[in-house]
Amino acid sequence: MNKEFIVPLYWSAPYQTEVIARITSVRKNELQFNQTLFYPGGGGQLSDTGSIIYLDEEFPIIETYKDEEGIWHKLDIKKNITFQENQDVLLRLDWSKRYSYMKPHSAQHLLSHLFHKMNNCDTEKANFDELRIEIELSKNLAVNQILKVVNETNRIIEQGAEVRSIIVDQEEYSKEYLSRTRGKKSKEGFVRLIELGGEEGFDLVCCGGVHVKNLSEIKGVFLESKKEHTLKFLVNQKGLLFANEQRGLMLKLEEITTKKGEKLLEIVENKIKENEILQFNSVNLLRLIFQNIQPYCKKINGYSFTSFTLPEIDRLHIQSAAKELDSDIFVAIHGRNEILYLISTNGKLPANEITNTLIEKIGTKGGGNKGFAQLSIKNVKEPLQLVEEIISSL
Numbered sequence: 382m383n384k385e386f387i388v389p390l391y392w393s394a395p396y397q398t399e400v401i402a403r404i405t406s407v408r409k410n411e412l413q414f415n416q417t418l419f420y421p422g423g424g425g426q427l428s429d430t431g432s433i434i435y436l437d438e439e440f441p442i443i444e445t446y447k448d449e450e451g452i453w454h455k456l457d458i459k460k461n462i463t464f465q466e467n468q469d470v471l472l473r474l475d476w477s478k479r480y481s482y483m484k485p486h487s488a489q490h491l492l493s494h495l496f497h498k499m500n501n502c503d504t505e506k507a508n509f510d511e512l513r514i515e516i517e518l519s520k521n522l523a524v525n526q527i528l529k530v531v532n533e534t535n536r537i538i539e540q541g542a543e544v545r546s547i548i549v550d551q552e553e554y555s556k557e558y559l560s561r562t563r564g565k566k567s568k569e570g571f572v573r574l575i576e577l578g579g580e581e582g583f584d585l586v587c588c589g590g591v592h593v594k595n596l597s598e599i600k601g602v603f604l605e606s607k608k609e610h611t612l613k614f615l616v617n618q619k620g621l622l623f624a625n626e627q628r629g630l631m632l633k634l635e636e637i638t639t640k641k642g643e644k645l646l647e648i649v650e651n652k653i654k655e656n657e658i659l660q661f662n663s664v665n666l667l668r669l670i671f672q673n674i675q676p677y678c679k680k681i682n683g684y685s686f687t688s689f690t691l692p693e694i695d696r697l698h699i700q701s702a703a704k705e706l707d708s709d710i711f712v713a714i715h716g717r718n719e720i721l722y723l724i725s726t727n728g729k730l731p732a733n734e735i736t737n738t739l740i741e742k743i744g745t746k747g748g749g750n751k752g753f754a755q756l757s758i759k760n761v762k763e764p765l766q767l768v769e770e771i772i773s774s775l
């Protein structure tokens with residue numbers, strides 16, 4: 382390997398928290414050193430923070446980043462001070478923060494490996510913070526498939542596996558490693574590889590991040606959420622808290638339904654189906670009412686008006702049934718979740734104008750257009766009566 386390549390300390394000694402370094406460059410409140418422990422961010426991992434001790438004084442390092450000139454350490458400086466090049470300083474890493482990034486990042490390597498191995502599914506994107514891993518997969522997997530991967534991840538974590546850092550030049554990389562590298566290939570002069578499983582490694586990727594020495598340090602991974610291709614996982618203490626909170630919710634649900642496990646799932650699915658049928662029937666009924674609404678309308682101030690309470694029907698269904706209304710009619714509906722819906726087919730009586738008057742009067746939120754508007758009527762007494770009063774006072 383070419384001897385000119387200096388391996389950064391965050392690669393060669395990821396558990397080292399302090400080092401003496403020499404200032405090599407100064408740019409306003411940003412410094413460069415001959416060596417650094419600070420990871421400059423990238424690959425979904427945030428940059429390191431910490432502090433420097435310069436002439437017996439400590440200054441916080443609030444950000445680290447890399448540009449074409451090298452790695453810059455941004456300082457938070459409250460007073461007027463000039464940093465001298467060639468001066469020795471002590472660099473001190475915020476270790477608890479760094480270590481809490483290393484764990485989810487390393488866990489992501491394992492998760493991505495298993496998604497690939499068990500489901501032939503690639504990781505398109507990955508991000509981390511102290512507690513959470515976010516992975517965007519190339520496929521929309523079923524919850525059961527994801528849980529199998531999570532179980533296998535936790536089994537390997539429990540068993541432990543070495544995480545090895547390998548740095549080679551492009552020639553050696555192409556010859557020895559390229560063919561068995563998962564994910565993106567590297568074109569850099571020097572390639573940093575991370576292998577899970579030590580000597581008989583089972584996963585190899587190009588990665589410039591910082592990792593734990595052994596996967597057993599992670600403790601455990603918990604599935605937090607799934608939205609199509611995007612999965613979120615929690616690690617460590619936060620993960621345990623989350624898992625217990627979720628279990629608490631399930632226990633409450635079990636209490637309400639007096640069912641457990643698959644039976645609980647069945648009863649919830651049945652209830653949803655029943656509700657869909659009820660909604661469907663209610664909408665049909667509402668359509669019928671809207672088609673034959675004239676006899677139920679009264680004249681207020683010359684306008685055809687009617688109102689009713691429908692606590693079981695939501696906005697979309699009311700809107701869809703409202704298409705059946707004849708012209709020159711104004712309807713007020715006290716609907717689900719204390720929402721008042723105003724529907725107008727009378728151009729002279731726009732629904733949004735009446736809504737605005739009501740909003741002014743009762744101090745609430747709402748909006749809409751000439752034909753359909755809605756507003757919240759929490760704690761409002763006799764809202765339908767109020768609409769009548771407004772129309773009669775026009």
Ligand SMILES: [Zn+2]
Nearest residue numbers: 575588589590
């Ligand atoms: Zn990595």
